[in-house]
Amino acid sequence: MQHWLRPVHAVFGAIAFASVFLAPGASARDRPDLTVAVNSLGQKMDPADFPLATELRVYGSVFDNLIKRDFKAEGIDPSKGAVLVPALATAWTRIDGRTLELELRQGVKFHNGDELTSEDVAFTFSPERIFGANAILPSAKSFFGCWEPVQVLSRYKVRIVGCTEDPVIELKLTHYSAGIVNRAVYTKEGQAAFKRAPVGTGPLQFVEWKDGDYIKFKAFDDYFDGHPTFNSITFREVPETAARVAGLVSGDFDLITQVTPDQFPTIEASPDLQVLPTLLEQMQMLWIVGKEPAVSDKRVRQALAMSIDREAIVQSLWNNQTKVEDQFQLPTLGVLYDPNRPGVQFNPDRARTLLKEAGYSNAPVTLRVIANYYVNGEAAIQAIQAMWQAVGINAKLEIVENFTQAFAPGASVVMGGCGFELASPESLASCFFGDEALTRKRGFPDGIPGLDALAANLATLDTAKRRQTFQAMLDILEDEVPATPLYRTPHFFAGKRSILWAPSPDFRTDFRPGNLSFTEATR
């Protein structure tokens, strides 16, 4: 077992034990009030309103999806890929390549007491909210693609139909943007009011939001999946890492987010505290701006990719708390994942040869990184600059404020990330293929040769064909190098050992009964 997974599995095991042996239906008085210090509260709590990672950490347990992923099962056996389990839908059936029919769980209550019905599902994925010309949240189309209006077959049965063949409707329904909202409140109060006082079906029921200070939730005791194990959870905004750690050590907070590796010794010095790592379904990578003369020859781009010692970066900067993946694929892709793909190998000698073959003439290769955007981002890029200089690349480093500045003319390489939140190759569309792919805006205006045509073959339910297509796409990405992966993006929480809770890899914090329990020390 990978060593970075051990703490997570230990916590999962402990939660399972505690869930069985500690009374789940304890009264509100017996249940603890938790305080979670976060670096930012964000500004909105509507799951389809281009959610930020910081926001998902706050309201991750306010909404439920129709289908959810079982991260415990995936963690125990990654070869299974994404494990889908019922949530608000109890069963689902594929009718054809475009159509999915779902049976809703009956008796599920929203926080305001309304019962969940097909009308709420239809509104959540409606033209009015997402897909229409004047939709409230048109940006959500980036996640869902194109769906026809949801067909309401009965009070508890719906049919979702894609505009074209859509083999990943089920996976899209597990996405954090697919949380089911209460239609009545949303339409009556309006989206602006809803995102400040959301109404979902999850175990966290909104109570109060003091901007820049805290957001308070109480336990939703009518939660369909069991009594919440907490009484209330208050998220406090504490932007400074040292202050979050100090608050945890002094007992002001029960859990804190976004801990940096340099703070681990302070936390681990206390026997009552622990660091809780998770690897997000996102890869840190370098975009390579193909239209820049210095890197327009793909042999130069290949040389850039193979002269980075990723393992050394992971060891020195992350203390081995993250891992290098084999190209742009994660084990959660299941049968589409090829564990034997060698990925990008560190080979400085081959890199020198390629540079020579390409006639590289010491042209400056400008690396840009956004200040304080990625944890260890500046440190990693400085290490990469040194590695490139070691093979004879004239690497120049520039630190900028945002992505607009990063991709302004003159950039050859920019540090970024690409997510796999759908656990499918379609996750990569926003980065690499399709008319709206970022690569088209970032150095390959005509797209990556051959990739879009190949990607069209993904639209099938034939798994073998999808695997073959995806692996061929990875071959193209490895050959053309519009970007090169570095390592999985880790995220570190820290908390009291008496809290048995495991962070999720999809940005959301899960405080559902199956993932949160306490030892007697907390009670």
Next chain:
Amino acid sequence: MNVRFLIARTLRALLTLILVVTFVFVMLRLAGDPIKMLLPEETPANVIEQYRARWGLDAPIYVQYVSYISSVLRGDFGTSFRDGRPALEVVTERIPATATLGFAGLIVALLVGLPAGIAAAMKRNSAIDRAVISFAVLGHSIPTFFFGILLILLFSMSLRWLPSSGSATWAHLLMPACTIGLWNAATIARFTRASMLDVLSKPFMRTAVANGLPLSWRILGYALPNAAIPIVTIIGLIVGQLLSGAVIVETVFAWPGIGRLTVTAVAAREVAVVQTIVFLAALTMVAANLLVDLLYGWLDPRIGSSTEGKSR
């Protein structure tokens, strides 16, 4: 003080406000497309245009400017792109926290800075004087983020006397107020000492001593009022700064004030929110300076009448 003096100062204040608002309006638009900062990178071009139209960013900049100024004159400062609330509401709800911290910091600064400066001036070249000067140099040399973290480590982590961050109770106010207060106390002590030394050497102070007036009366009744103008000037500047928010101290202590809001709003190009903050901050600074100008006229009537003399 006469009416012309008052009108001249008020007109100058208004002009300053208009210039500041215009400058910020232009700079925010030159510094990058707000839409690109707000929406994910992968947002399709047609969706970007939808949002641009929705938020009125598709019009030419001069049209946006005229629309903005006319809205401001009606008391409408626009809407926050992200949370959908009126920008004025987003900003004004932070004012109580900022004002509380600012005034608490000012009280600490005055309670420490004024007596320290007076004592140093009264005991010139003594150990007290040297101690005050050392405190002033040290107080101004230690960055507030460093001093704030030191206080947290000592009083929260080690002694566990005070909460590490937040704003829920008066106990939460102590460390941030001391961090701001002691930093500003150093400035006030330095100015008070210099100004008092100047006044203490004046002939009327020797006359007061010769007349046998008690020390407290000589200081409070004669020396301090005459030394007040530079001290009031610096306090006016400090008040303006404190009410505009103390970004670093608010960040370190997670104090939900305007300073932190400013940083996040600028980073996210929340145009309406930034413009509102700058407008209110400029208004505060201008009002504080106007008040100081008026206090000058009250403290030293020659200042008010000199304007009148020049205008004639």
